Amino acid sequence: MRTSLAFWSILRKDMKNYYLKPPNISWGIIFPISWTLMFFMRSATPVDLRDILPGVMALSVLFGTTSMLAVTITFERRSRSFERLLLAPISLNMLMLAKTTGAIVFGIVNAFIPVIFAFFLTDLSGINWFFTIIGVFLIAVTSTFLGLFIAVSANEVFEAQTFSNFFRFPMMFLCGLFMPMEKLPVFVRPFSYILPLTYGVDILKFSITNTGNFKIWISLIVLLGYSVSLFLVSMYNIRKKWIY
Amino acid sequence: MYIINVKDLSKSFGDFKAVKEISFSVKKGEIFGFLGPNGAGKTTTINMLTGLALPTSGAITIAGLDGIKNIKKVQQIIGIVPDESNLYDEMSGYDNLVFCASLYGMEKARREKRALELLKQFSLDDTGNRPFKTYSKGMKRKLTIAAGIIHDPEILFLDEPTTGIDVESARQIRKLIKELNAKGTTIFLTTHYIEDAERLCHRIGFIVSGKVVKISSVYDLMNEAQQENIMEFTIDQNGEDLESALLHQFPHVAIKQLSPYSIKISSVEKIELMPFMRFFEEQGAIVSEAKILRPSLEEVFVKITGIEINRLKEEKEGKKR
Known part of the structure; x- marks a missing residue:
């Protein structure tokens, strides 16, 4: 009871202080629109919005979650308000789950904004919504814990953002978001296979365009494995670095 | 407990x-x-x-x-x-x-x-x-x-x-x-x-x-820090004029400080107030204040830690800034 109350208070505080601020709301809307427009404009042939939807959704989640974690964790560490949370009588695991749940929710909401636009512009019938939601959820969880891993490693917000780009930009090109993996040079494909977003995008491709390279259960297991591993490694790093 | x-x-x-x-x-x-x-x-x-x-x-x-x-x-x-x-x-x-x-x-x-x-x-x-x-x-x-x-x-x-x-x-x-x-x-x-x-x-x-x-x-x-007893008298005369008579009558005390209207004495023995009051009366001096001086915690700190108060004050100011 006591722990759940603290959990909801931290989540509510983060939502109010960070996620529901106008700049973040506008980021959540403008970012996916920009990506969609970019693909419309650069393509010589009419682009099927449905084809680019998995990539735009995955990118929206990836950028949304990792950017927000850099703020909610690194900024609070810098201003020492995170110390107050560490001194509260709630377990570190529960505390970090409370801190990351906000980013997961933000990521999921971001993912569905391009879907709302697509609903008015293209035919969305035949989409497997169950696996779409599962896929978005797992991408949001994995990306958030990747953001947590980065935030724990950085001391400043700008460091966290720079460090995030080190992961985010290669993922844009290597995870089959907009270019099929089979078109990538053979020597870079192994990198694609070790990046979690590859599997997240594959779930979305399976559920939205009925394509995809892997069996769905493989992608689900890989993403779950990444989520648990990244969370545990981050917890280990927090105990080592912050409870010194 | x-x-x-x-x-x-x-x-x-x-x-x-x-x-x-x-x-x-x-x-x-x-x-x-x-x-x-x-x-x-x-x-x-x-x-x-x-x-x-x-x-x-x-x-x-x-x-x-x-x-x-x-x-x-x-x-x-x-x-x-x-x-x-x-x-x-x-x-x-x-x-x-x-x-x-x-x-x-x-x-x-x-x-x-x-x-x-x-x-x-x-x-x-x-x-x-x-x-x-x-x-x-x-x-x-x-x-x-x-x-x-x-x-x-x-x-x-x-x-x-x-x-x-x-x-x-x-x-x-x-x-x-x-x-x-x-x-x-x-x-x-x-x-x-x-x-x-x-x-x-x-x-x-x-x-x-x-x-x-x-x-x-x-x-x-x-x-613990008080190794000697110190007493300060505030008088209406120049303390320096009373120095020799004071030392003559109270050979066990030492003069720590003399100024126009103040005398500070010290002794390893306990200082009784009344004999000194009588002495000043005999000398025609009016005592407006007599007080026992105890060491401050600052002095205790210096004595125990060996750290100069000035250093502590500098740190204090530094932290304020």
Whole structure:
């Protein structure tokens, strides 16, 4: 009871202080629109919005979650308000789950904004919504814990953002978001296979365009494995670095 | 009865030993001062006691609980006020307090009532709806203390509570600390303000270079430091004119200081007041004041730690800036 109350208070505080601020709301809307427009404009042939939807959704989640974690964790560490949370009588695991749940929710909401636009512009019938939601959820969880891993490693917000780009930009090109993996040079494909977003995008491709390279259960297991591993490694790093 | 027991507590950062096998106990209901210069190990000790740092070795017992293994249970009964504010700038004073209360599992109605009570008690009720970032330093410190006691802790850890704030706010905070203690809260206070320790603490521990060099009550510390008795007389004549007669009549005393209207004498023996009053009367001098001079805690600190007061003052000013 006591722990759940603290959990909801931290989540509510983060939502109010960070996620529901106008700049973040506008980021959540403008970012996916920009990506969609970019693909419309650069393509010589009419682009099927449905084809680019998995990539735009995955990118929206990836950028949304990792950017927000850099703020909610690194900024609070810098201003020492995170110390107050560490001194509260709630377990570190529960505390970090409370801190990351906000980013997961933000990521999921971001993912569905391009879907709302697509609903008015293209035919969305035949989409497997169950696996779409599962896929978005797992991408949001994995990306958030990747953001947590980065935030724990950085001391400043700008460091966290720079460090995030080190992961985010290669993922844009290597995870089959907009270019099929089979078109990538053979020597870079192994990198694609070790990046979690590859599997997240594959779930979305399976559920939205009925394509995809892997069996769905493989992608689900890989993403779950990444989520648990990244969370545990981050917890280990927090105990080592912050409870010194 | 001791509420905090620390035994052979050490903390190392690589090869550097910040705290070196310190042992001390804090009695239930007392104000215990932890005094030392910057870098002595005060904050590292408080961090270990509150769960922000893991000891390299040693044991901590707080209210009968293992302070290392059961730190989350310990955190339920302690309050912590760090040396710098750790509240949320964007949130109002009231919202900060309500949020802090929720971290301790307090129900909505109870935490809202308690937040309003504390804002009133700390004279912040008029500014409770203002964002925390608009508060002055003194107001911020008061609200940080209020956040530290929102859950009515048995023990309150205060790290440098009056550093860097104005005189009036410091006075108010000292008063609040005394009031909290009068209600039964045990207070563990770190400071390098000797005046704070002297005014507030029942017992004091001196820490220098990671080692506790002395623990005693303020009264005992003063008495131990007093190697000679000193008395000062304020008179209506030039003290220098009375020097030879005084030394002739009282050969066991030494003149420490002479000035036109004052004589300061010292003796290893106890100084009786009446013979001196008679002496001055015989000399035709009127004594307007006679007082026994006791060593200040500053002098005790210098004697025990070997650290010059000037250095401490420089550190104080540095921290203020």
